[in-house]
Amino acid sequence: MKEIEINGIKETIVERSDYPIEQCKEKLADEVTAILGYGPQGRGQGLNMRDQGFNVILGVRRGRSWDKALEDGWVEGKTLFETEEAAHQGTILQYLLSDAGQIAAWPMVKSNLNDGDALYFSHGFGIVFHKDTGIVPPENVDVILVAPKGSGLTVRTHFQAGRGINASYAIKQDYTGRARDRCISTAFAIGSGHLFETTFEDEVHSDLTGERCVLMGLLQGAFLAQYEVLREHGHSPSEAYNETIEEALQSLYPLVSEKGMDWMYANCSTTAQRGALDWAPKFRDVIKPLVEECYQSVLNGTEAKIAIDSNSSEDYREKLEKELKEVSSQEMWQAGKVLRNLRPENL
Numbered sequence: 001m002k003e004i005e006i007n008g009i010k011e012t013i014v015e016r017s018d019y020p021i022e023q024c025k026e027k028l029a030d031e032v033t034a035i036l037g038y039g040p041q042g043r044g045q046g047l048n049m050r051d052q053g054f055n056v057i058l059g060v061r062r063g064r065s066w067d068k069a070l071e072d073g074w075v076e077g078k079t080l081f082e083t084e085e086a087a088h089q090g091t092i093l094q095y096l097l098s099d100a101g102q103i104a105a106w107p108m109v110k111s112n113l114n115d116g117d118a119l120y121f122s123h124g125f126g127i128v129f130h131k132d133t134g135i136v137p138p139e140n141v142d143v144i145l146v147a148p149k150g151s152g153l154t155v156r157t158h159f160q161a162g163r164g165i166n167a168s169y170a171i172k173q174d175y176t177g178r179a180r181d182r183c184i185s186t187a188f189a190i191g192s193g194h195l196f197e198t199t200f201e202d203e204v205h206s207d208l209t210g211e212r213c214v215l216m217g218l219l220q221g222a223f224l225a226q227y228e229v230l231r232e233h234g235h236s237p238s239e240a241y242n243e244t245i246e247e248a249l250q251s252l253y254p255l256v257s258e259k260g261m262d263w264m265y266a267n268c269s270t271t272a273q274r275g276a277l278d279w280a281p282k283f284r285d286v287i288k289p290l291v292e293e294c295y296q297s298v299l300n301g302t303e304a305k306i307a308i309d310s311n312s313s314e315d316y317r318e319k320l321e322k323e324l325k326e327v328s329s330q331e332m333w334q335a336g337k338v339l340r341n342l343r344p345e346n347l
């Protein structure tokens, strides 16, 4: 464990060395981990557990995910089962269906929870918004969470590259007295790097805000605003794209990731530094009230309701594909398609 202190606030970080993988295997020796769902998280977490030699099976409905699981070498009747059969066999149920799918499958999953089982989530959504989802676990099970801070694809690629991905963990219910051990052992089994503690509530509120704001929604909004202004003033698509996106992702963001914003600023021209230092507070002042509005909308359940309603509709996938197509057909991303192909590694 590592104690860290940031601005007087202390936190305990759990590192891989605190729970070596052999120790995790001992702690989970009598468990059957059933991963329900084979989307990006189910796949990344499942393959990492399998590669590390844990006793893991999949529970998947037939169709797209089932076919993907077969392609990945899961064996029908041995390690690959229909969702209900896997839920029946598992002692730790990793509930990794889509958040809308979790609502639909809950009565079945609940009826397959036995005394002392553990119910595991990678998002606090189902539990925190239980008034809308109906997901209320019985008292005689552990309820735990491990939320990797990245997409399921990254969970897998970082593991394959020998690095982990940071994750948060939370214990909602400790019926057996082993919830913490089960939670942390599973976190390292799925390929986490270091872990920080959270609650189901904090995880879902920060996650929904993050993806709506800086991580995804605000990112697209900011890129598009700048691209459009440059184009409206007669700049070419190449120039607008390079000044908005290519330079950000290929050159400047990696510097921020490496050593912070001050380091990136320090490695830019004095003219760039002056402008960025002057304009950053103006953007903060304009954007902060919008982030606050978004946080309130998360907190009062509006965002959850919107997500549940849209993701539960029959034609969800068709509508989603149409909206994503609209994004990809924006000139900015059409320019991206052409210009990415001109990167030296693609020539």
Ligand SMILES: NC(=O)c1ccc[n+]([C@@H]2O[C@H](COP(=O)([O-])OP(=O)(O)OC[C@H]3O[C@@H](n4cnc5c(N)ncnc54)[C@H](OP(=O)(O)O)[C@@H]3O)[C@@H](O)[C@H]2O)c1
Pocket: 037, 038, 039, 040, 041, 042, 043, 060, 061, 062, 063, 064, 065, 066, 083, 095, 096, 097, 098, 099, 100, 101, 102, 104, 105, 122, 123, 125, 147, 148, 149, 150, 151, 152
């Ligand atoms: N993606 C991320 O970046 C991320 C990061 C951290 C945490 N999480 C959390 O991890 C969980 C899983 O997310 P995800 O992105 O991996 O998956 P997802 O794409 O949201 O879910 C896909 C899986 O759920 C199955 N499914 C959906 N509805 C179902 C139903 N009614 N019955 C049975 N199966 C059903 C799908 O099967 P089909 O293929 O047959 O439709 C597929 O296997 C969520 O709680 C999510 O919030 C996600």
